[in-house]
Amino acid sequence: MMNLNHKEWEQKMDNINWKEMLEDVEAALMDNLAAEIGFPTYDRLLQSSELISGRYHLTYLSDGRFAWWNPDTYATGEDPCFFSNKEEMVAYIASVIQLNQEQQEKLRFNLQSFQQMKRCETCDHEYNPKDPIRYEWDGDKDNQAYCSFECAVESVLKEEKDF
Structure with a gap:
């Protein structure tokens, strides 16, 4: 183990590129989100998902389930939600992002065109x-x-x- 005196330790800390380190951590976290949903990278997950509102996304998976996710809430500890029942999913989404009845109907209609x-x-x-x-x-x-x-x-x- 390397023993550093206080001055050497401070120099090492001063030389760390904290912005780059945070970017690396964020990229790894987003790739972890992608892996949790079944994709090899975050970019592939993002390209395969539909933006619903704000930063909330919906992905139609190969097994017929939908994955509801948000990179911001994932970063704070909220896992993606998976739904096999469309009505339960619409009700959940409506409660999270406050959709009125007309918006819920539009979401149901738009689900028909999602790429599985x-x-x-x-x-x-x-x-x-x-x-x-x-x-x-x-x-x-x-x-x-x-x-x-x-x-x-x-x-x-x-x-x-x-x-």
Whole structure:
């Protein structure tokens, strides 16, 4: 263990880039949120979710459930909520963000157009099958079982190895 005198300790503390450290902690926290919902990164989660109000998001998962989440409340200890019953979900959302009856009906209607995610057969992460980035490597939409080119290749290599 390194023994530092008081002056050396103060110098080390002065040299820490606290802003960068806080940014790293926040990025790790958001990636943890993504993992809790089933995504490999926060960016992928964000791209696959619908903004409902303020910073509240809703994500339609591959198993038919909806994940309701907010990065700000997650950072303060509130976990995402998961709903398999749409009416319970609408009632919960209405109570959290104070939706009137008309707004609740609009939310019910908009739920019909939400893109349901798929689960990758290789890495088991959720992904948006209509993400434009996927068309760069899956233009013919032949590999809908995989979230990325890397997972598709890994699957082929595993099949060849098993053969």
